[in-house]
Amino acid sequence: MPPEEFTRPHDVLVLGAGNAAMSAALTARARGASVLMIESANRDIRGGNSRHVRNIRYSHNAATDFVTGRYDADEYFKDLMRVTDGNTNEDLMRFMIDASEDCVDWMLAQGIKFQPPLSGTLGLARTNAFFLGGGKAMMNSYFKAAEKAGIDIVYEAEVESIEMDGSRFQAAMVRHDGELHRVEARTVVLASGGFEANIDWLKEGWGDIAENFLVRGSPMNTGKVLRSMLDNGAKPIGAPDQCHAVAIDGRAPKFDGGISTRIDCVIFSVVVNKNGERFYDEGEDIWPKRYAIWGRLVAKQPDQVAYAVIDSKSMGLFMPTVYEPFQSDTLAGLAEQLGVDAATMEKTIQDFNAAVQPGDFNATEPDGCHTEGVEPKKSNWARKIDTPPYYGYPVRMGITFTYLGLEVNRRAQVFMNDGKPAENIWAAGEIMAGNILGQGYAGGTGMAIGNVFGRIAGEEAARHARN
Amino acid sequence: MPETETLQEAKRVMQICNACRYCEGYCAVFPAMNKRLTFSDGDVTYLANLCHGCQGCYYACQYAPPHEFAVNVPKAFAELRAETYRDYAWPGIFKGLFEGNGKWVALITLVLTIAVTAGVFMVQGADVVAGVHTGTGAFYKVIPHDVIVYLASAPFLFAGLAFIVGLVTFWRDIGGKPGELLHPGALAQALKDAGQMKYMSGGGHGCNYPNDNFSMGRRHAHQMTMWGFLLCFAATSVATLYHYAFGWEAPYDYFSIPVILGTLGGIGIVIGPIGLLMIKKKADPAPQDTKRTGMDVAFLWLLMLTGITGLALLALRETAAMGTLLAVHLGIVLGMFVTFPYGKMVHAVYRLGALIKFAHERRS
Ligand SMILES: Cc1cc2nc3c(=O)[nH]c(=O)nc-3n(C[C@H](O)[C@H](O)[C@H](O)COP(=O)(O)OP(=O)(O)OC[C@H]3O[C@@H](n4cnc5c(N)ncnc54)[C@H](O)[C@@H]3O)c2cc1C
Ligand code: HEM
Ligand code: SF4
Ligand code: SF4
Numbered sequence: 001m002p003p004e005e006f007t008r009p010h011d012v013l014v015l016g017a018g019n020a021a022m023s024a025a026l027t028a029r030a031r032g033a034s035v036l037m038i039e040s041a042n043r044d045i046r047g048g049n050s051r052h053v054r055n056i057r058y059s060h061n062a063a064t065d066f067v068t069g070r071y072d073a074d075e076y077f078k079d080l081m082r083v084t085d086g087n088t089n090e091d092l093m094r095f096m097i098d099a100s101e102d103c104v105d106w107m108l109a110q111g112i113k114f115q116p117p118l119s120g121t122l123g124l125a126r127t128n129a130f131f132l133g134g135g136k137a138m139m140n141s142y143f144k145a146a147e148k149a150g151i152d153i154v155y156e157a158e159v160e161s162i163e164m165d166g167s168r169f170q171a172a173m174v175r176h177d178g179e180l181h182r183v184e185a186r187t188v189v190l191a192s193g194g195f196e197a198n199i200d201w202l203k204e205g206w207g208d209i210a211e212n213f214l215v216r217g218s219p220m221n222t223g224k225v226l227r228s229m230l231d232n233g234a235k236p237i238g239a240p241d242q243c244h245a246v247a248i249d250g251r252a253p254k255f256d257g258g259i260s261t262r263i264d265c266v267i268f269s270v271v272v273n274k275n276g277e278r279f280y281d282e283g284e285d286i287w288p289k290r291y292a293i294w295g296r297l298v299a300k301q302p303d304q305v306a307y308a309v310i311d312s313k314s315m316g317l318f319m320p321t322v323y324e325p326f327q328s329d330t331l332a333g334l335a336e337q338l339g340v341d342a343a344t345m346e347k348t349i350q351d352f353n354a355a356v357q358p359g360d361f362n363a364t365e366p367d368g369c370h371t372e373g374v375e376p377k378k379s380n381w382a383r384k385i386d387t388p389p390y391y392g393y394p395v396r397m398g399i400t401f402t403y404l405g406l407e408v409n410r411r412a413q414v415f416m417n418d419g420k421p422a423e424n425i426w427a428a429g430e431i432m433a434g435n436i437l438g439q440g441y442a443g444g445t446g447m448a449i450g451n452v453f454g455r456i457a458g459e460e461a462a463r464h465a466r467n
Numbered sequence: 468m469p470e471t472e473t474l475q476e477a478k479r480v481m482q483i484c485n486a487c488r489y490c491e492g493y494c495a496v497f498p499a500m501n502k503r504l505t506f507s508d509g510d511v512t513y514l515a516n517l518c519h520g521c522q523g524c525y526y527a528c529q530y531a532p533p534h535e536f537a538v539n540v541p542k543a544f545a546e547l548r549a550e551t552y553r554d555y556a557w558p559g560i561f562k563g564l565f566e567g568n569g570k571w572v573a574l575i576t577l578v579l580t581i582a583v584t585a586g587v588f589m590v591q592g593a594d595v596v597a598g599v600h601t602g603t604g605a606f607y608k609v610i611p612h613d614v615i616v617y618l619a620s621a622p623f624l625f626a627g628l629a630f631i632v633g634l635v636t637f638w639r640d641i642g643g644k645p646g647e648l649l650h651p652g653a654l655a656q657a658l659k660d661a662g663q664m665k666y667m668s669g670g671g672h673g674c675n676y677p678n679d680n681f682s683m684g685r686r687h688a689h690q691m692t693m694w695g696f697l698l699c700f701a702a703t704s705v706a707t708l709y710h711y712a713f714g715w716e717a718p719y720d721y722f723s724i725p726v727i728l729g730t731l732g733g734i735g736i737v738i739g740p741i742g743l744l745m746i747k748k749k750a751d752p753a754p755q756d757t758k759r760t761g762m763d764v765a766f767l768w769l770l771m772l773t774g775i776t777g778l779a780l781l782a783l784r785e786t787a788a789m790g791t792l793l794a795v796h797l798g799i800v801l802g803m804f805v806t807f808p809y810g811k812m813v814h815a816v817y818r819l820g821a822l823i824k825f826a827h828e829r830r831s
Contacts, residue, residue, distance in 0.1 A: 044533055051529050054489055113672055113681075115492025132670045133527025134489030140526055140679040253536075258529050260486040260536075320504050322486035322536075 011465035013185035018048035020429025021191035023454025047139035049217035057444030087438030195223020205241025238434025245295030250394030276344030283380035426457035545756035569761025576802025596790035629808035657822035688742030695735015702729035766811035
């Protein structure tokens, strides 16, 4: 038996139930449309990667209760142009940034709560508004608003494929309770995120090493909707083999490890692979991108694992970690615990120590403390690893999101390969973020893209359905 | 303090929170946590008593069960507070009263109430107790003033002593310096935070109950209870002053200061606990220490019964019911005072200690 909601006609079908999906569903409902949301997760992990977020980057012309100062559209634009290296649809980017100005007010109106800027806001207190309690609290407010608005939501319902007639959406094939159901609606909004939790798909771009990637967010984001749309002739955008990834603790769960597993100590460390050898300049001054590059660097090492080694001098200089570090009074002892070749690691660190040049160490900015005569060199924060106890963290690549998505226009309409927009299909959020973020990332942009295009998609779909 | 499973769990959870910090906007716990890299027994004991159990950080937590991290801050802290109450009980032989506390409190109160009532009937005789007494000194015809004073002040003063011993030990164990406990600025800040029940306001939106819903209801109900209690206390203090300083004997006029304070306070300790009981009944058990429900409920009923018998005494003081009501009221108040150091009331003591510590930390 299909759930009763599947058989009732709806104006707008929304696939997914994260930030983008909610932005679309609530907007469509407010315009009078009947809305059905299909969410593959259960109630405990509903809301996709949006339940792991912390903040939203939006343009504003003055300080508010939630941000410490002005961050206008021009500055936002410059920042995104820089991180994407111009790999973007400038027109859409500009449009998204301008529209982001009322994201926070709109979210407040849905009952979402923000916190005042506090000490721990990671240097983003001016540019980003922080959700009180983070993404899960935000999603709880969203679901409450959706229930109140009379939006139908079916949990544990996974879209397997999309049925189309030319450029027209007909129905979604949805698996619920072990059975496949055909769910029709007048229009559809695709908001089911990326495919970062689909290891098989990641292998297409990365090869077998993807087996060892850890997924920071929801296990639900397998990209089935995206794949089906591409099969139906929708036009792709963004690099198919690229993803945003950071260095996280190797002991993190396979899925849903979220924010707490990241490893911040790389710049103070000597990072070795399992053979005990260094492989990259740990002190390269590339903030804020340094987190992003270390994911990839580690992924290229044997077994896709590396070990960040520090001594007691550096303890306390970085965010505390979710797992205790391995600890030993000797480097050999530490190497043994980490499962690294001890003789090589000791030699690597000896050579490193011998190459460290004198300088004034400064934890908070590039300090020029560097090495000479080792390959690779360490160009900042280079201090001898010589004061026991020694600490080590295993590091793996944690994938945040994928870049491949569907091409859209300002109205969030999905393009088909013939260059024309599909009739009744809109997309929002991660599934189309590649239009704006061709590469790179600036924290908080994901929420803005999802909200701006989600609202547009909801509005357009509602209007289309009710005409 | 031996390292218990409860302490371990609190430390485990704090280590995860400290790597996450998403909940820093809710209350004082997270800013206090941010200042630490590791957590000693004293640290988590302090944080547990700083937590107001608003449940906000439970519903907000992306690591709450069924996630393998299984983070449940309010529950871990509530369980640790139960250990605080037991471990700092003075004298130590009474620690056991915190196991099955609800039953102990009920039993002690019942025994005292029966004893006082039976005693009054036996000593004064049914004629006096069931007689109608009016005018100055009416109450004291049933129970002499001195008897009331000695009976009530002995356990009350003893409770005060037990509180001080508990607080000083607690303060030392959470790493407070002896001189700082009474630091005027910090004390004032702590009293303000307690008086406004600031950290039941979940970053400005209230506690979360019965589920992830935000509401100020719990805070308001606690405010009524706490301020009701304090008004009753003020009423008694004013009455004592009247009696000894001015020689004015109870019963006082309906519009006298002690009666007005006592009436308002009595209403507070009846309505407030009713609200708290209703919230308790509806609330999701997941983020709570359900093993301690008995302790909470017993204290809530004790306050309510104190208020109800007090208000009834006021209403019926010119009738034949006055004598019995006075005895029963006194018995219940005695039960409350006797169980003060061995029941829920101690929360106020350690929470105040934790708030003072937080006030110091905020300054530095
Ligand atoms: C640890 C972490 C922290 C982050 N922090 C931030 C931050 O602070 N700020 C920020 O802006 N961005 C952040 N991001 C990025 C952000 O999470 C994403 O940009 C954003 O959540 C995407 O929103 P969305 O609605 O498009 O997708 P999601 O929120 O991922 O929602 C996808 C929805 O679709 C459902 N779904 C998936 N497949 C199917 C299917 N086949 N059938 C039915 N339903 C399906 C999912 O269950 C989910 O409900 C973070 C990401 C991670 C992993
Ligand atoms: C320093 C002052 C006080 C503070 C900071 C404080 C704080 C709290 C907090 C946070 C709770 C909920 C968590 C818990 O159950 O422990 C609570 C419960 C309670 N408090 Fe207080 N309190 C204070 C004083 C008082 C006073 C003076 C009274 C009245 C006698 C009182 C009565 C109660 C009652 C009855 C409960 C139980 C509520 C329930 O279980 O639902 N409190 N208090
Ligand atoms: S309760 Fe959960 S979400 Fe909040 S700080 Fe702790 S780990 Fe993070
Ligand atoms: S339950 Fe409320 S008061 Fe306690 S730590 Fe969590 S947010 Fe703070």
